[in-house]
Amino acid sequence: MSEAPQIALSIIVPCYKVEKYLPRCLDSLVSQTLENIEIICINDGSPDRCIDILRDYERDYPEKVIVIDKNNEGVWKGRWDGIKIARGEYIGFLDSDDYALPTFSESLYTAAKANSADIAVCGFDRVELETGKRLSREMTSERKPFSIDGDPGRLVELNGAPWNKCFRADALKSMYDLNNPPTVLDDLAFHLLAYQQMHGKVIFVPESLVRYMVRSDSIINTVRKEQVASIFSAFLEIKKIYESSRPELISALDAIAFLHLGVSLVFRLSCSAHAKVSQEVSRMTQYLDNNFPSWRKSPYINFSYASSRGGALVKIYIVQMLYKAHLLPAFLAIYRFMIYRLHVDIKW
Structure with a gap:
């Protein structure tokens, strides 16, 4: 019996109160041009129909979609739950109300693998959810790769969201966890813990491969x-x-x-x-x-x-x-x- 192909990329998708947008997100992931991926979906105690939608995709794509159904503990704990079971050489993320272009996985993984990189970063569009209007296109300028050990100051250039990146899996699996993760800026805290485990290269893919959806009434998010x-x-x-x-x-x-x-x-x-x-x-x-x-x-x-x-x-x-x-x-x-x-x- 031949062995199953190695998983190149695990994509972790936390889900909570997104039944309206979840099918579009999952459709974009099961249609990726990179075949050997797994999509780990965490139903974080969502009170709507998220779990039913996830089970449908798990049934239709049993070789790709994995569902974790759990009590609500927040996105921080959900990501860690996904990382623990991820089998990919690299790990990526996508928010469940966003979606990815078909070459998202292939472009990030190929760039990371070819350069033996710890992180690959792609561009993205910020899109108004209600109208579909593009608000901005970011991280698409040509940038030279850099070494975290050699030029750590350039980490400042990276946006603080994990959903336009893939990370070397063994680094994420060995990350420190926080006793009290922050209620906001949790994405940035996650990145800082990842950087602490990494010594190698950061590579850029100057293409917009993610559509990050923004509600028109929440372009500015205040902090209490x-x-x-x-x-x-x-x-x-x-x-x-x-x-x-x-x-x-x-x-x-x-x-x-x-x-x-x-x-x-x-x-x-x-x-x-x-x-x-x-x-x-x-x-x-x-x-x-x-x-x-x-x-x-x-x-x-x-x-x-x-x-x-x-x-x-x-x-x-x-x-x-x-x-x-x-x-x-x-x-x-x-x-x-x-x-x-x-x-x-x-x-x-």
């Missing part, structure tokens, strides 16, 4: 003050993991913390009608100074580094200068005006 404590706690836990196991990546971690906490998180806090932006900036600055202090003199946020690499690193350098000059509240006010009034969104 009570959620910030869980973010702070989780990032301190991650910092301790890096200090004990990958101290050479601390400067990169501090730069990532500045971008995603000092800029992105403060921006989301500023979108609340009751936000006191100057106070939020002051609180975040104190947190960064106490716990991620190299952000002020980071080797990865300076003119020389940014000018030699371009793109997102130039934007981060500029906003760091604004931050140090105490001009971030004014910058965020302009940024909100551009998004709300002019419908122009600058991605960092």
Whole structure:
């Protein structure tokens, strides 16, 4: 009897209250041009018809679709459940209200495999769910590959979502878990734990292969003050993991913390009608100074580094200068005006 072909890529799909969109997502995955994939679907205690839809696809595609039916524990735990049983050489993800183009799996896996990469990253479109209008196309510019050990500052370039990437499976299976994962920015925390296990190459596929669906009333997602404590706690836990196991990546971690906490998180806090932006900036600055202090003199946020690499690193350098000059509240006010009034969104 011949052995079954090795699974090239496992794709993990957490599912919760998405019965309206789930068939489109699953249709896009069972139609992938890469044959030897498995699709691990986690029904996270969804109260709608998700489990019935998943069972139908499991019956129709028994060699591809695997269903985990479990009580609701959230997307963080669901991803870990999927990773544990994944058999692929690489592991990818897709949100259950999004969908992938037919060559999504093949393009990512082929690029990762050909370059012995730890991570392969593709581009994506942000699409308005109700109208189908494309809001932006991102991560499609030509980018040189880099080594995590050789140039960790370039990790700042990567968007914080796992659904446009594939990761080396043995790295994900050996990741640390968090005692208290954050209630928001959980995708970023997941990435940071993955980077901690990786030493090799990051490769880019400059094609838009994922359609990330955005509800028109949630283009701006605010963060409640009570959620910030869980973010702070989780990032301190991650910092301790890096200090004990990958101290050479601390400067990169501090730069990532500045971008995603000092800029992105403060921006989301500023979108609340009751936000006191100057106070939020002051609180975040104190947190960064106490716990991620190299952000002020980071080797990865300076003119020389940014000018030699371009793109997102130039934007981060500029906003760091604004931050140090105490001009971030004014910058965020302009940024909100551009998004709300002019419908122009600058991605960092």
